[in-house]
Amino acid sequence: MNILIVDDSAAMRIIVQRALREAGFEGHNITEAEDGAVALESVMEEEPDLILCDWNMPNMNGPELLQALNNEGCEAVFGFVTTEATPAMRDKANQLGADFLISKPFTAQDFADALAEFT
Template identity: 60%
Template sequence: MKILIADDSRVMRQIVVRTLRQAGFGGHDIVEAENGRQALELAAQETPDLILSDWNMPEMNGIDLLINLRAMGSQITFGFVTSEGSDEMRQKANAAGASFLIAKPFNAETFADALAAVGITS
């Protein structure tokens, strides 16, 4: 499985990768993007099975990334990993086609549960 992680913070991308490994997803290919625009390009080039995206990023935010992917016909499983987990944001994410939203702080169990709920197992 190929996983694309989009976050403008290099440290946060590393934390997400580490947490995925702790959740049992260590053997998968990881591709990283610094913003939504780069993630959109990489999604077309790399054809990931899963995208984990921050909400707030420069150049293109996560919700615009998701909207663009869906407009292009992409059905890649998409989840947000963000510090903002309000009901309004969750509704917006669901309406745009996100499979889940993981709010920070998170742990390996949070990731395992969210991914299992959408049929992704390690």
């Protein structure tokens, strides 16, 4: 499986990878991107099956990326991993067609639960 992790924090990208490993997702091809614009390019090249994406980022934020991917007809499973998760953000994520939203601080178990449906 190709997995793309999009977050402007390098530490957070490491933590998400570690949580995925702890949740039993090993041996997958993982790519990282530090914002939505970089992620969009990477999606064209890598064709990920799963995208885990932060909400607030410079250049292109998470919801803008998801909108752009929708316009491109991208069919990857898309989940937000965010620090804040207000009801308005949850509504927006749902409207844009995100598959799930995990709010930080998360555990490996949260990833296992969220991804169980899609793997």
